[in-house]
Amino acid sequence: SGKEEKKEEKKEVTTLKIGASPNVIEVVHAMEDSLEKEGYKLEVVAFDDIKQPNVALDEGSLDGNLYQHKPFLDSFNNDNGTKLKFVEPLFGGFTALYSEKWNSVEEIPENAKIGIFQDASNQHRALVLGEEAGLFTLGEPSNNGMYTLLDIKENPRNLELVPLDTGGLNQGLTDLDGCFNQGTSMFLAEKDPTSYIAIEKDNSKFAIGLVVREEDENAEWVEPFLKAFRTEDTKKKIDEYYQGSYVYFD
Amino acid sequence: MGHSFVELVEQIIYPAVKTTLYMVTIATIFSAIFGFMIAILLYVTRKSGLHPNVGVFTVINTIVNVIRSFPFVILMVSIIPFTRFLVGTSIGKNAALVPLTIASAPFMARLFETSFESVDEEVIEAAKACGASNIQIIFWVVIKESFPLLAQNLTLAMISILGFSAMAGAVGAGGLGSVALMYGYQNFNDSIMYGTVIILIILVQFIQFVGNKLCDYLK
């Protein structure tokens, strides 16, 4: 499909098809105007899934996607034998542990139920945070370098981790002892993103960046794309929507 | 894979099978009951029904359509306050039963409605001539005569509920479907994914088999 793709690119340089998942969808939309100034039209393809944007990119249905961090991409590449490239980290949020019942990690009792992400990459991230906060210890990551619920080695408080989707995590805050969640989601659900009882030490390795096919790493449009993301206009729009719950990695 | 097969089965598959059976069975029972009642109301109050009532019919018919319009996940979150009121929490298999039941009941209602409509009007007339009340006609004639069709449609609906239950993972209900999605699909673990699907296939075959036998028996 590589040859066909190139032909198509020559004809239609002006339209960029960029995949995104729901949690960053408005970030990508925010680039529309700046990218237009660079001479590109942006077409956002929204995926209700975190694997398909990569599948679609690899098969050539997308020019790039902007929704994932490097550990996830590595895992994906590893598992599917693909050679997608993480161009540059652009922005990111943070993952934290929230609770409406308990004021600190120490207070969380035995047999407590904690909500956790369903999807592989966020689950991995939350598990790392949980270990950092001393809730449990992890063994070897079983999913291509990423942790899964099965990798919890010691669980002294016998916590039950309940995998939930975005909405479930939001509701889980009311019904469970606590929930891992992203700051942005908390904010969008009109809850205080800073009310966490534990937060991940380093969110930079989970920075979200543009991902393209290997051969497109130096494609004509990549530079302008990155440039458009970093314009004041784009950032202003992102900040307006997410009220600062995303930070940038310039 | 990182985990032994035994571990997998013990920690994930086995509880998931139990959860699925639990959710599907209970949700089928409840939604069959509610669907049944709705179907009867629709059947009785429709224009050519035993006790026509445009008002009641329109209201129920609209409610059925409205519920059927909701994508399942959205229905699930929309009724969270109600779920919480009923089972005390919005998370877990019991909480999933509520939206599963609410989503399936109108579906069942439509299936049962068409089943009822297939009953010959002449037989109903004969029952009327015997002095049978509407309730008697419904239970002794309409339901009884449409039994094989009801059984078949119940089977159909049960398998659909099994499909819906996969989405119940969104509220942490667990079950085979969500294991397939989460541990299998999202973790790039094909063996879990297709493994659970195989179990689902066996379940579906079983349900269909029992349904067919039941239907043959009832014929």
Place this chain on the structure above:
Amino acid sequence: MGHSFVELVEQIIYPAVKTTLYMVTIATIFSAIFGFMIAILLYVTRKSGLHPNVGVFTVINTIVNVIRSFPFVILMVSIIPFTRFLVGTSIGKNAALVPLTIASAPFMARLFETSFESVDEEVIEAAKACGASNIQIIFWVVIKESFPLLAQNLTLAMISILGFSAMAGAVGAGGLGSVALMYGYQNFNDSIMYGTVIILIILVQFIQFVGNKLCDYLK
């Protein structure tokens, strides 16, 4: 909330409505065609059928069950190679049509099968006595006599397909359901969520209305 109302409607809702109509219509047509063929095969080859054939019946019946066992999302990703082969890409509304059709066809098949089974055997016998071939019996008797039921069940299935189409967002197909899920539910935007649901309700009411009229007309 990032989009003005007009923008929302223009950029998201309006294309979503178009996409939904496109996906649901085409998927209904195709799955009705395939479901129909499968249903006829099942009806004809079953034990008491017009041309009993245990082998064919068992194979088709099993295939139907197997497909119905797959949670929709898993079905969607499992058949990506096939989808790509058919429509050249795995994303977009055309790509979503493939799994939508494949998932709905067995469902339709079951619905049509029960519809066919409701046709009186005596009438079929009369047709046989006239020397009608199996094909003639199927088209002129079985299908014709079960038409109202078929129309009702088609309506039922079409609304279910509308429900399934919400999940097509997983392959970036767009459509009302996935807009409701992605822009509404996952981004906690209630006005988008319920706004799209209202459009869905209108759509469902419309489909049901047309289906009922069709059925009344056919009776």
Place this chain on the structure above:
Amino acid sequence: MIEVSGLEKKYGKLQVLENIDLEIKKGEIFGLVGLSGAGKSTLLRCINGLVPYDGGSLKVQGIEIQKLGKAQLRNFRKNIGMIFQNFSLLERCNVYENVAFPMKVWKKNSVETDEQVRKMVRLVGLEDKIESRPRQLSGGQKQRVAIARAMVTEPEILLCDEATSALDPKTATSILNLLKEINQKMGVTIIIVTHQMEVVEQICDRMALLQAGKIILKGEVKQLFLENSEPLRELLGRKLTFEPGVFIRILIENKSNYRKFFYELSSEMKIAYEICDGGIRNFKDGSAFLGTLKIETKDSDEFMRYLKKKKVLFEVQENGA
């Protein structure tokens, strides 16, 4: 018991019943005959409120059917058994359950139900089919189930729509005898729609002839058959033959010794006669010879005097047989 006056019924534009006047007395067996499509079944359905009528009045036991409330109508129907032309049996119930259905509706206790159901099934001769579903029965067996079902609750009124059409003569006769019996012993009022004139003759007191929705003839059964008026002849498909001579319709009852009538006639008189049609018929109150004789014109007066003497009922026909 049943008073119908000015009854009108339309299906769309089709006037099915037109200005029907009819009175059926308590304890009577009433026959309703007419061409196919004349409206007989429709009239029967009107009587037990299954079909609403468009005009006129229909009173049963003094109550206007159409004015009954739902619950009242139901109660009223409990006193009316109906045998449907197409049987309308419950397909998924066996013979026992079909017959027991009205008993269940009446909420009779199970001992009584069981007794009564088995009795009825025995009376219609279906003991060995009691567990069979309608699908496994022959046409006549189905009809007998319908008959048993209609009679099981011992209703005060019985509406029979072609109740013996699928039965062989022997079974039909036994069913007719059953009807006669319940009529005599329990005073059940029976309306019979039928195409078989033997049935009307055998058990009906009075009859009416429906033609295109109108009643064009009604009266005593014997009288009507004796009169052999044009509408009835028409229904029976009898053609007039135009020959010279006087045609006399005669009904020789048992009291006039119908068996010996012709022999006695010849030994007592020297009148030549021809038997144009007729024969020995079974009427409700006994057998009789019913037929048409042709007498030469010159002999007719004398012949009629003879008939009068012998107390034979007769009617002179305009012409033909």
Place this chain on the structure above:
Amino acid sequence: MIEVSGLEKKYGKLQVLENIDLEIKKGEIFGLVGLSGAGKSTLLRCINGLVPYDGGSLKVQGIEIQKLGKAQLRNFRKNIGMIFQNFSLLERCNVYENVAFPMKVWKKNSVETDEQVRKMVRLVGLEDKIESRPRQLSGGQKQRVAIARAMVTEPEILLCDEATSALDPKTATSILNLLKEINQKMGVTIIIVTHQMEVVEQICDRMALLQAGKIILKGEVKQLFLENSEPLRELLGRKLTFEPGVFIRILIENKSNYRKFFYELSSEMKIAYEICDGGIRNFKDGSAFLGTLKIETKDSDEFMRYLKKKKVLFEVQENGA
């Protein structure tokens, strides 16, 4: 045409047909009578291959039905029209479409179909109902649709299962005349199952009596009715009366002038007689008087001599009428 020998049919344990031997000739009208549940419909269904039989042989036009392949069976059925006891009409088709169905199956061209269908609908008197669905028809109208459907393709064999049971005498007669006509003009072989003896008398050449799955009587229609043997009497529900005297069953045909018979008898002889039963019946080849006379024993020889002289058919009955 149709040769049945040793035919056996079971439903589960129930032996429905037992060792049936029957031969029906080409161009014959054959009557099949018997008690309800005797197996008449089942036999008819065997003949056109709708019901498989368990033993014996059933050949139509020399071909064993059970050995036919699917396509052959279909082709074979095209030559056989069948009127079902319960009509079995297509509910969602109107009268026209129902009647046209076999034409469509035969793939007749539309002009021919239209002509033929309208002709048949007219013949059964349903022109004004041509657009009606079965649900809107009366019982008899439905039956007529079934009749038209069975005859529309002008089959070589016609199987009629109680084809006139729901019809009034006039309509029934016109249908029977229709059958007679196609039988005579086109040599159609017809088998009629019926409970109405008039039907057998009017149009059948030969008949068979089925009892509990066995053929216990078969022969010429007139002969059988004349003989009035026990199984037939049983079917007709006639009881024997034990009285002294000789009972003679007589069949006076037109050639013996049945209309004047009794008058002539009296003028020519002085024999006392009683007409115990019977009357004027319409047989296929004309009317006749069929009945039983009681003669005093001393006169019987003389009476029989008289009958012989008059060419009247007769049978002495053991006893009774």
